[in-house]
Amino acid sequence: MTLRQTWMRSALLGLALAVACGCAEAAPFAIRYAGAATAIAVDEGTIAPFGVNRTAWAYEFFKSKGERVQILAMRKVVDCRARRERNLAVHGYLAAGVRVAVTGPDRAWTPMLRGSNSDYILALICKGRDGAWTRVRAGTVFELYRAAWR
DSSP states (O other), rough: OHHHHHHHHHHHHHHHHHHHHHHOEEEEEEEEHHHSTTEEEEEEEOOEEEEEEEEEEEEEEOOOSSSSSOEEEEEEETTTTTTTTEEEEEEOOOOOEEEEEOOOOOOOOOEEOSSSSSHHHHHHHOOOHHHHHHEEESHHHHHHHHHHHH
């Protein structure tokens, strides 16, 4: 097993354990709305250097009902200079915490489209929050999701 695979497994295990037991310390999230039924968030406590790039957990929240993905959790690597990204892992969840999809890692880099949700996430990871982002503390991403749609 490579160092990267070991790191990914430990990061995913830590997230899964925090979600499962609900015992995670309140994390500093940045959140902003990206449409009537969509919000995006970044766990600011996970932003870290990754070689010459940066990595972080980012989320897309969808206000929907039923068995559709409501939370998309993405472990992103972003290249701040070239304005591109790769997802190391993507997990789709229902708001209740049930995981319904897993993909990743991406094989290739994706360039950012100006003004896209991914572009906003990249800007926050690379430059920090601007006035459109709100800082919120939540124990889990599921608590943050519920707070986003109150």
